[in-house]
Amino acid sequence: xxxxxxxxxxxxxxxxxxxxxxxxxxxxxxxxxxxxxxxxxxxxxxxxxxxxxxxxxxxxxxxxxxxxxxxxxxxxxxxxxxxxxxxxxxxxxxxxxxxxxxxxxxxxxxxxxxxxxxxxxxxxxxxxxxxxxxxxxxxxxxxxxxxxxxxxxxxxxxxxxxxxxxxxxxxxxxxxxxxxxxxxxxxxxxxxxxxxxxxxxxxxxxxxxxxxxxxxxxxxxxxxxxxxxxxxxxxxxxxxxxxxxxxxxxxxxxxxxxxxxxxxxxxxxxxxxxxxxxxxxxxxxxxxxxxxx
Amino acid sequence: xxxxxxxxxxxxxxxxxxxxxxxxxxxxxxxxxxxxxxxxxxxxxxxxxxxxxxxxxxxxxxxxxxxxxxxxxxxxxxxxxxxxxxxxxxxxxxxxxxxxxxxxxxxxxxxxxxxxxxxxxxxxxxxxxxxxxxxxxxxxxxxxxxxxxxxxxxxxxxxxxxxxxxxxxxx
Numbered sequence: 001x002x003x004x005x006x007x008x009x010x011x012x013x014x015x016x017x018x019x020x021x022x023x024x025x026x027x028x029x030x031x032x033x034x035x036x037x038x039x040x041x042x043x044x045x046x047x048x049x050x051x052x053x054x055x056x057x058x059x060x061x062x063x064x065x066x067x068x069x070x071x072x073x074x075x076x077x078x079x080x081x082x083x084x085x086x087x088x089x090x091x092x093x094x095x096x097x098x099x100x101x102x103x104x105x106x107x108x109x110x111x112x113x114x115x116x117x118x119x120x121x122x123x124x125x126x127x128x129x130x131x132x133x134x135x136x137x138x139x140x141x142x143x144x145x146x147x148x149x150x151x152x153x154x155x156x157x158x159x160x161x162x163x164x165x166x167x168x169x170x171x172x173x174x175x176x177x178x179x180x181x182x183x184x185x186x187x188x189x190x191x192x193x194x195x196x197x198x199x200x201x202x203x204x205x206x207x208x209x210x211x212x213x214x215x216x217x218x219x220x221x222x223x224x225x226x227x228x229x230x231x232x233x234x235x236x237x238x239x240x241x242x243x244x245x246x247x248x249x250x251x252x253x254x255x256x257x258x259x260x261x262x263x264x265x266x267x268x269x270x271x272x273x274x275x276x277x278x279x280x281x282x283x284x285x286x287x288x289x290x291x292x293x
Numbered sequence: 294x295x296x297x298x299x300x301x302x303x304x305x306x307x308x309x310x311x312x313x314x315x316x317x318x319x320x321x322x323x324x325x326x327x328x329x330x331x332x333x334x335x336x337x338x339x340x341x342x343x344x345x346x347x348x349x350x351x352x353x354x355x356x357x358x359x360x361x362x363x364x365x366x367x368x369x370x371x372x373x374x375x376x377x378x379x380x381x382x383x384x385x386x387x388x389x390x391x392x393x394x395x396x397x398x399x400x401x402x403x404x405x406x407x408x409x410x411x412x413x414x415x416x417x418x419x420x421x422x423x424x425x426x427x428x429x430x431x432x433x434x435x436x437x438x439x440x441x442x443x444x445x446x447x448x449x450x451x452x453x454x455x456x457x458x459x460x461x462x463x464x
Contacts, residue, residue: 003416006444010417013397014316017325021311024304027333031303031340287326 020082079288080113081105089190089245089292095167100139103169103291107137107188110288111171115184118279125174127183128258134173135184169291174256175274181256182274186283187249190292196220196242203240215285219243223277234266237273241284245292248284252276303343306351307336314359320413321363321406323398335359353428356418360428364406400447411436412443 082105085098095103112135115124124134132138168189174181203210203222215221222240238251252275255266275283283289311332318328318335335358339346346354401409407429414425415436422440426433 003444006412006416006447007419009397010320010413013394013401014320014417017315017319017328021315021329021332024307024311027307027311027336028300028304028340030333031337034337035341 022083026083079106080109084291089167093167093190095139095169095190099291100169103188104137104139106288106291107169107171107186108135110286111135111137111173111186111283114283114286115173115175118275118282119175119177122175122177122274125176125181125256127172127174130172132171134175135171137169137171139169174258176256177270177274179272180254180268180270182252182254182270182272183257184274185249185251188289188291189247191242191245191247195247199240199242215241215243215281217243219285221281221284223281225277234268235273237275237277237280239277239280239284241281243285243290246290248289250280250284252280299343303336303340306339310352310355311336314355317356317413317418318359318363320401320417321360321410323401331359331362334362353424356414357428360410360414363410397447403446404443407431408439408443408446411439412447415440 079102081102083102085096085102087096087099089095089099094100115135116122126133130138131140168187170188171186172184174183199222200212200220203212203224209225211223211225213221213223220242224236224238224240234253234255236251236253238249241248252273253266254268254270254273256269257266259267259269261267314335315328315332318331319325322328322331335355338358339351339355401412404412410429411425414420414428415422420428422433422436425440426436429436431439
């Protein structure tokens, strides 16, 4: 390996970043604010208390782990799809258009990057009846019941599917590997008041199959382990993660939802769900999927 | 110089140089999110002293700030380059390039921060040994030895076919 090969390799390695840098206006705003804060710091002892308050305020502003205080402004949250719009959102309200576009793009680019890594060699297909292709983020617009994508069973009464549809971003895919096919369903919504507490309570009432654990950056994760479906048709793993104002639910099954049992139910097309709970948890805790900090 | 002129100059410099600095930052840390943080922190610091920085030295100054940020983060925050960060593979990747990207990522992750900085500055930024030495605050001899060891480590970590395939694709 000579020097030119190292140059070529490094050049390729650092090419094509997956995210877009914030524009100069956004960075300029952060720089101005940081400069003002620094000026205040040198203004005298009386300013110290003010600055501490400012720093504390910045420190508790949600952001990605490991980012410096000046980076924590919500205006500068960026995902693989670029900078997050600062439009305010409310629980159980439709997502504003700009945030919806960003959310769908973020989910799409994150899943398309993460899934091939989690499942090398797997292929991805559109779920029958889904409004978007495999791993592509979409927002359901209250379709007639007859046109809805089949609901995954799992967290039963607590399933996010009972919430309003147009405040969340979904993505679905049939995933096929050497062992067969299973499907993946991701939903990311805004948490409603007390939703996390209710979910934890229900999880604990589900006995050994459901566990509650703490994740990084104040996340709470509920994990529902693989169990046979009551009808004996297929298995499902699912996780539900609460981070900031974001509720993420991801489930993986061992059915392609097209193959049916004799009684017309979805039949297993794989020995186990396509993703383990650990893999689902890894997906759910990804910084990019914190759509509502 | 008025604030508006200063800001316009700064914004123009950001637009032109940020992508390059971002590549350097990614080469150093191996994670695009951390790279973006490094670049933004670098520009925040640049803005602070913008009037006092001479035009002919602003590039070198930006590099120095970025390198210092990287090294100090590694030293004080105990950040580490993980072998499998989530953005090792990303949507724009040609699937055929994923293995070589992963291999290089893992090979770079085995290097110490100063070794990594030396090899990235030397071969990605294409800086002369003397400039790398100035940036890292070490002697030219130290840069040469660190670079040599880094290249040796990369050579050991990567199987030859990966880079040969890469070289052929580029060629």
